Amino acid sequence: MFWMSGYDPIWIGSFFATFTMPFFLMVLAGALVISRTSKNLPVIQLINLSAVAWVVYQISARGGFTTPSEYVAVGLALFGAITMQLYIHIFSNYGRKPSVAIVKWSSII
Numbered sequence: 001m002f003w004m005s006g007y008d009p010i011w012i013g014s015f016f017a018t019f020t021m022p023f024f025l026m027v028l029a030g031a032l033v034i035s036r037t038s039k040n041l042p043v044i045q046l047i048n049l050s051a052v053a054w055v056v057y058q059i060s061a062r063g064g065f066t067t068p069s070e071y072v073a074v075g076l077a078l079f080g081a082i083t084m085q086l087y088i089h090i091f092s093n094y095g096r097k098p099s100v101a102i103v104k105w106s107s108i109i
Contacts, residue, residue, distance in 0.1 A: 005069060013054035014073045018080035020048040021087065041088055052081045 002011040024044055055077040065071060 001069070001073070008069075008073075010055055010058040010070060010073045013051045013058065014076040014080070016051035017048055017055065017077035020044045020051075020084050021080065024084075024087075044084065045088065048081050048084045052077045 002008065002015070005011060024041065055074055059065060059070060059074065062070075
């Protein structure tokens with residue numbers, strides 16, 4: 001869409017807002033050889049929310065929506081941000097507590 005829209009920068013924000021979830025899943029799949037992630041994925045959240053802020057900034061700098069494709073860009077950015085936040089706060093958390101067996105074993109080592 002970036003190319004088709006004549007290099008409209010709003011699509012950069014939509015890309016980064018939707019790219020964070022597949023990127024995170026690649027990390028989990030081991031494509032990048034990272035075995036653990038940080039709690040709440042702050043770097044990915046920062047990228048995701050910054051991308052949404054970029055899209056909102058682009059719309060406000062233009063004085064509002066001027067083409068129908070801008071609605072699509074905003075929708076995609078919001079979809080990416082919402083799904084990433086839902087994944088982090090609902091699916092990946094599970095409200096787990098540290099295992100007593102793991103804590104005991106780590107204190108032995």
